[in-house]
Amino acid sequence: MSQSLDNTIAPSLSGGTIIVRRRLSKKKLRRFKPYLYLLPAVALLSIWMYRPLLYTFYLAFQKWSMVPGTSPVFVGFDNFEHLFHNKSFIDSIGNTIFYTVGLLPFSILIPMILAVVTDRMESKSKNFYRAMFFIPMILAPVSVSAIWRWLFHPSNGLVNYLLVKLHLIKEPIAYFSDPGFAKWIILLITGWKMIGFSTIMFSAALTSINREYYEAASQDGAGSFRQFVHITIPLLSPMIIFMLTMSILFSSQWTFAYIDMLTTGGPYGSSTNIYYEMYRFAFSSLNAGLSSAAALLFFVVFGLIALGLNMVSRKFAFYDN
Amino acid sequence: MFHRSPIQSFARHGMLVLLCVLAVFPLYWMLNSSLKNESEIFTSSIFPHKPVFSNYTYAFTQMPIVRMAFNSFAVSIMMTMLQLATSLLAAYALVRWRFRGKGVIFAILSLTWLIPFQSIMIPNYVLVNDLGLNDTLLGIVLPFSVSTFAILSLYQSFQSFPGVLIEAAQIDGMSDWSILTRLIIPNTRSTIASLGILQFINAWNEYLWPMLIAKSMNHAPLQIGLRLFVNSDTNMWGSLMAATTVSCVPILLIYLILRRQIVDSFVRFGIK
Numbered sequence: 001m002s003q004s005l006d007n008t009i010a011p012s013l014s015g016g017t018i019i020v021r022r023r024l025s026k027k028k029l030r031r032f033k034p035y036l037y038l039l040p041a042v043a044l045l046s047i048w049m050y051r052p053l054l055y056t057f058y059l060a061f062q063k064w065s066m067v068p069g070t071s072p073v074f075v076g077f078d079n080f081e082h083l084f085h086n087k088s089f090i091d092s093i094g095n096t097i098f099y100t101v102g103l104l105p106f107s108i109l110i111p112m113i114l115a116v117v118t119d120r121m122e123s124k125s126k127n128f129y130r131a132m133f134f135i136p137m138i139l140a141p142v143s144v145s146a147i148w149r150w151l152f153h154p155s156n157g158l159v160n161y162l163l164v165k166l167h168l169i170k171e172p173i174a175y176f177s178d179p180g181f182a183k184w185i186i187l188l189i190t191g192w193k194m195i196g197f198s199t200i201m202f203s204a205a206l207t208s209i210n211r212e213y214y215e216a217a218s219q220d221g222a223g224s225f226r227q228f229v230h231i232t233i234p235l236l237s238p239m240i241i242f243m244l245t246m247s248i249l250f251s252s253q254w255t256f257a258y259i260d261m262l263t264t265g266g267p268y269g270s271s272t273n274i275y276y277e278m279y280r281f282a283f284s285s286l287n288a289g290l291s292s293a294a295a296l297l298f299f300v301v302f303g304l305i306a307l308g309l310n311m312v313s314r315k316f317a318f319y320d321n
Numbered sequence: 322m323f324h325r326s327p328i329q330s331f332a333r334h335g336m337l338v339l340l341c342v343l344a345v346f347p348l349y350w351m352l353n354s355s356l357k358n359e360s361e362i363f364t365s366s367i368f369p370h371k372p373v374f375s376n377y378t379y380a381f382t383q384m385p386i387v388r389m390a391f392n393s394f395a396v397s398i399m400m401t402m403l404q405l406a407t408s409l410l411a412a413y414a415l416v417r418w419r420f421r422g423k424g425v426i427f428a429i430l431s432l433t434w435l436i437p438f439q440s441i442m443i444p445n446y447v448l449v450n451d452l453g454l455n456d457t458l459l460g461i462v463l464p465f466s467v468s469t470f471a472i473l474s475l476y477q478s479f480q481s482f483p484g485v486l487i488e489a490a491q492i493d494g495m496s497d498w499s500i501l502t503r504l505i506i507p508n509t510r511s512t513i514a515s516l517g518i519l520q521f522i523n524a525w526n527e528y529l530w531p532m533l534i535a536k537s538m539n540h541a542p543l544q545i546g547l548r549l550f551v552n553s554d555t556n557m558w559g560s561l562m563a564a565t566t567v568s569c570v571p572i573l574l575i576y577l578i579l580r581r582q583i584v585d586s587f588v589r590f591g592i593k
Contacts, residue, residue, distance in 0.1 A: 143544070
């Protein structure tokens with residue numbers, strides 16, 4: 001475009017060529033402008049996200065201890081083979097599914113009920129409740145873990161004290177060193193932290209529902225439960241699918257800090273998840289290859305899941321236009 | 322639907338109050354334990370009979386808490402500022418112009434949702450180490466200097482900015498740079514502030530990366546210092562709860578003052 005302009009105008013205006021050229025260079029600059037504005041973000045993303053991601057994919061086929069002065073050695077698919085013979089890794093997949101499914105009531109079911117229950121209250125009490133539910137969300141995982149560790153302390157914790165007092169248990173339980181309890185406690189704490197956030201998200205989605213639907217439904221004699229099933233749930237479906245996607249993609253990251261703080265994955269790997277295993281492969285066993293192989297594998301797995309959920313959302317989410 | 326019996330309403334509020342207690346009781350127990358003396362800490366009294374501050378003084382002698390709080394603020398503010406700066410520029414470019422490769426840029430941005438930090442931690446760790454930034458605050462900040470979440474959030478808010486205003490400013494001869502700094506930013510202040518608060522809280526609560534980089538308490542944010550303390554001293558529950566209380570206070574204060582805005586910003590932008 002600019003090239004042809006140059007040819008047609010420049011010869012006829014002998015004195016004006018400089019102006020035209022300057023204008024053209026300005027025009028060229030204009031074309032670069034968007035890239036200039038994007039440069040800092042894209043450069044930093046390349047350095048801190050995409051370069052490391054590609055490097056991790058490369059490391060998946062190498063053996064390396066990360067010790068300075070040593071370099072990675074190509075080992076083909078060995079790391080993947082080791083991965084599938086690694087018992088703690090296989091166990092961690094089961095736990096990851098446990099956490100992901102276990103978090104759904106906390107990120108969808110309970111918050112949806114809470115949002116509906118508080119929706120029609122006067123705004124003062126509504127805001128009070130929601131603000132209270134939200135407090136756990138803003139607290140740091142380390143602080144939260146320290147507090148719960150104290151509450152669940154085997155000999156002096158309040159939870160054991162109360163349960164013994166109420167004759168629900170005979171002996172105090174060592175929650176974090178009992179394979180049957182450890183992952184349930186971690187699930188509970190992660191869920192406790194999530195409820196407030198999801199409640200607020202569902203509340204926001206609810207306020208956009210047109211009240212007339214409910215008036216029409218109650219004139220037709222539908223009770224509040226039927227209104228919930230036939231009006232609220234379908235109209236909340238985009239939010240439900242959004243929270244479902246978030247839960248599936250991120251639950252392993254949400255539980256990470258609590259696993260590290262409370263059980264370090266134990267006892268006997270009963271509370272670990274895939275991301276925690278990746279961390280341990282890398283920074284306890286100093287096996288960068290194994291960690292990277294797991295990273296590559298789950299990048300593909302979660303990518304496929306996200307793609308699937310995206311398709312589900314397009315097909316089933318009901319939008320009120 | 323709008324006429325409920327008092328009993329129903331009572332039951333409803335009762336249930337909600339119970340849930341509120343569940344949500345905040347752990348915090349109360351933390352405060353309560355932090356004020357109990359050595360003989361009382363292992364009892365289940367709901368109030369400390371004789372509140373003492375010895376736990377706090379002990380915690381302050383064991384950890385450089387003031388230094389760590391400063392580190393936390395420094396790291397969180399640097400992360401927030403860098404993220405806001407990079408995302409303001411990027412979001413502006415995406416809203417303002419049509420250009421070749423825009424689709425690729427969006428793909429690059431959206432795909433980062435699928436990259437958990439655990440899958441990029443090794444190369445980043447190696448790089449920070451090579452740069453000599455291990456155990457420094459800058460080393461903690463750098464990988465978080467850009468946030469695609471912030472870019473896409475701002476992009477969405479900028480999109481609703483009236484295009485007529487931009488055109489008018491252009492006709493008045495405003496440069497592209499001043500359209501961003503003198504027109505768009507002043508008029509979307511509250512959105513940017515909400516996003517900033519959200520990014521600040523996220524930065525404050527960041528876990529895995531600061532844990533890998535911070536080796537000594539003097540270079541650790543509060544959270545990581547607290548983690549070192551928790552893992553070293555297992556029976557000083559009073560002072561541990563005192564230190565935890567201190568670590569929660571700044572965020573709780575911010576929440577108390579900006580509650581509305583914080584809740585709104587989470588609703589508006591979600592989480593990452």
